[in-house]
Amino acid sequence: MQLRSSGILLHISSLPSDCGIGDLGPEAYAFARFLERTGQRIWQMLPLTPTSTDSWNDPYHSISAFAGNPLLISPERLKNSGWLSSEEFSSMPDFPKEHVDFEAVTAWKGELFRTAFSRFTAREHPDYALFCSRNAGWLNDFALFAALGKELKAPWYEWPSGLRDRNVTACEHAREELAQNITYEKFLQWLFDQQWRALKRFCNERNIQIFGDMPIYVDHNSADLWCRPDEWQLDEKRQPTGMAGVPPDYFSETGQLWESPLYDWDAMKDTGFAWWQKRIFRNLDLFDILRIDHFRGLIAYWDVPAGEKTALNGKWVEAPFQDLFDSLYSRQSSLPLVAEDLGVITPDVREAMQRYDLPGMKILQFAFGPDLPQNLYAPHNIPRHALVYTGTHDNLPTRGWFEDEADSETKTRLAAYLGHEASAESISWEMIRLAMLSHANTAISPMQDLLSLDGARRMNSPGTLSGNWTWRMLPAALTPELEARLHQLTVLSGRHGPERPTTHSPASSQGTTP
Known part of the structure; x- marks a missing residue:
C-alpha cells in the first residue's frame, strides 16, 4: 500500500451476468481488463464467504469464516470445463439485470450444481484430493455442518444433543x-x-491486487461456533449471553445490533488465538490485501445483553488486542492489513493502529461538516498512509448522498471547497477527483460513483436487514467514454504507475482463464 495507486470497489455479485448474479465468469475477467486499461491497481470487494436467504443474503453473515460462496x-465456466451442457441452460429464468433475485438464483444454480456433481468422480480429479487435503483443517467440519444443516433444516444449536455437542459416535x-x-459440499468448495484462484492469478498477472474484506464476527449458526462453542460467550444451551453491535452512530440513532455472538477472549487466548490465526492467514491466502471490518471491536467491543431489541443498552468491554496481534505478527513480520476505523474512534484504537502500522480509511462524504478546516476526512488533512474513499458499500452512492442526505450548509461548504457549485449530475466525479488528487497513497471509488448512480443503487443500509446486497451493474456500463475519463484522471493524479510487482497466491488447484 506504499505506492500511489487507485482502485474500484465492486463486489463479485454486482457484476453483470446472464445467470442472475455476478460470478467468477467472463464478466469478472472483463472487469479485470477494464481495471488494467484504466490504470487501476486494486479491485476491492466484500467477503467471499457463503451467503444465505436465511441470513438476508448478507456477506457479513455467514455459516463459515473459511468457506467460499457457491453462488459466485x-x-x-462449468460449461466450458465440461461439467454442464448447453441444453442445461435452457431452463434459465429471465433474471432481472439490475438486481439479484437471491431466491431464484439459489434455486436455479443449485439444480445446475447438482447436475455437475452427478458427473463428478473424485478419483478422476487429483486436484480435488489435493484441495481437500490442503484445506482439511476447516473443510471436513464445514462439509459435515453444511450437510447436517440441510438434512435437519435447523440451526446447529437445535440439533439432537449428540450432534449439537459433537459427540464422536x-x-x-x-x-x-x-x-x-458431504462430498457434494466439498465439490462446491473445490x-x-x-475459479477464484484462476481469477486472482489473472488479476495479479496484470498488476491488480485483490483487496478483500473480513467481518469481525461470525454468525451464531456457523460451523465455527459448532466446532468451537467454548470460544464464544454461550450458555449451557448454546445460546448467546451477549450480542455484538455498535452504539448510536452516523448510521443509526439506536445503534446497530448484529445478532452475532461475542468472543470469549480468555478462552481464545488460552489456545494461542489458534482460530484467529487460521482465519487471518486463510484470508491472506485468498486476498493480497485484507480489510478488518469494525476494527475497533478488537480493542474494545460493544456488549449488548441477550434479548435486547436495540443496541442502546450495551457497554464497552476491552479485548486482548495486543496479545492477538503479537501472535499474528510472530508468524509473519509484515501483514497487508487495513483497519476499518470509521465511527467514534478513541485514542486506544489510534495507538493500536500506529503500533502495527495499520492504515485506516477516510470517507469524503464525512468531510464537509462545520469543522471542515480541521476535519480528518477533508482531502487536505488526509495522510499518505490512509486509504481515501468517496464512500463505501455502507454509504449512499455519492449522488444519492448529495441529493438525499447533504443539507444546504454542507453543500455550501462543499461548493466553497471545490471553488464552484456542484450538481447532482457532476458531484460523483467531483468527489472522485478530490480523492484521486489527495495525498493518500490509495484512492478507492465504489463503482456506483463512477457511474454517477443515485441512492436507489445503494448496496447496504446499516441497521436494516432487508433490501440490501442486491445491486448489479448493467452489462453495457463500462463504456469507452467512462474508460477514457477514468484513465485520464488516474494518469493526471499520478496513480497509474510505477508498475507493481506481480504477486501470486499459492496454487491449491489449477485453473485456466477464458
Whole structure:
C-alpha cells in the first residue's frame, strides 16, 4: 500500500451476468481488463464467504469464516470445463439485470450444481484430493455442518444433543449416512477455489491486487461456533449471553445490533488465538490485501445483553488486542492489513493502529461538516498512509448522498471547497477527483460513483436487514467514454504507475482463464 495507486470497489455479485448474479465468469475477467486499461491497481470487494436467504443474503453473515460462496461459481465456466451442457441452460429464468433475485438464483444454480456433481468422480480429479487435503483443517467440519444443516433444516444449536455437542459416535454416524452430501459440499468448495484462484492469478498477472474484506464476527449458526462453542460467550444451551453491535452512530440513532455472538477472549487466548490465526492467514491466502471490518471491536467491543431489541443498552468491554496481534505478527513480520476505523474512534484504537502500522480509511462524504478546516476526512488533512474513499458499500452512492442526505450548509461548504457549485449530475466525479488528487497513497471509488448512480443503487443500509446486497451493474456500463475519463484522471493524479510487482497466491488447484 506504499505506492500511489487507485482502485474500484465492486463486489463479485454486482457484476453483470446472464445467470442472475455476478460470478467468477467472463464478466469478472472483463472487469479485470477494464481495471488494467484504466490504470487501476486494486479491485476491492466484500467477503467471499457463503451467503444465505436465511441470513438476508448478507456477506457479513455467514455459516463459515473459511468457506467460499457457491453462488459466485460461474455456470458458464462449468460449461466450458465440461461439467454442464448447453441444453442445461435452457431452463434459465429471465433474471432481472439490475438486481439479484437471491431466491431464484439459489434455486436455479443449485439444480445446475447438482447436475455437475452427478458427473463428478473424485478419483478422476487429483486436484480435488489435493484441495481437500490442503484445506482439511476447516473443510471436513464445514462439509459435515453444511450437510447436517440441510438434512435437519435447523440451526446447529437445535440439533439432537449428540450432534449439537459433537459427540464422536454421533458425528461418525452422520458422516456415513450423509457421505454423498458431504462430498457434494466439498465439490462446491473445490469448484469455487478453482475459479477464484484462476481469477486472482489473472488479476495479479496484470498488476491488480485483490483487496478483500473480513467481518469481525461470525454468525451464531456457523460451523465455527459448532466446532468451537467454548470460544464464544454461550450458555449451557448454546445460546448467546451477549450480542455484538455498535452504539448510536452516523448510521443509526439506536445503534446497530448484529445478532452475532461475542468472543470469549480468555478462552481464545488460552489456545494461542489458534482460530484467529487460521482465519487471518486463510484470508491472506485468498486476498493480497485484507480489510478488518469494525476494527475497533478488537480493542474494545460493544456488549449488548441477550434479548435486547436495540443496541442502546450495551457497554464497552476491552479485548486482548495486543496479545492477538503479537501472535499474528510472530508468524509473519509484515501483514497487508487495513483497519476499518470509521465511527467514534478513541485514542486506544489510534495507538493500536500506529503500533502495527495499520492504515485506516477516510470517507469524503464525512468531510464537509462545520469543522471542515480541521476535519480528518477533508482531502487536505488526509495522510499518505490512509486509504481515501468517496464512500463505501455502507454509504449512499455519492449522488444519492448529495441529493438525499447533504443539507444546504454542507453543500455550501462543499461548493466553497471545490471553488464552484456542484450538481447532482457532476458531484460523483467531483468527489472522485478530490480523492484521486489527495495525498493518500490509495484512492478507492465504489463503482456506483463512477457511474454517477443515485441512492436507489445503494448496496447496504446499516441497521436494516432487508433490501440490501442486491445491486448489479448493467452489462453495457463500462463504456469507452467512462474508460477514457477514468484513465485520464488516474494518469493526471499520478496513480497509474510505477508498475507493481506481480504477486501470486499459492496454487491449491489449477485453473485456466477464458
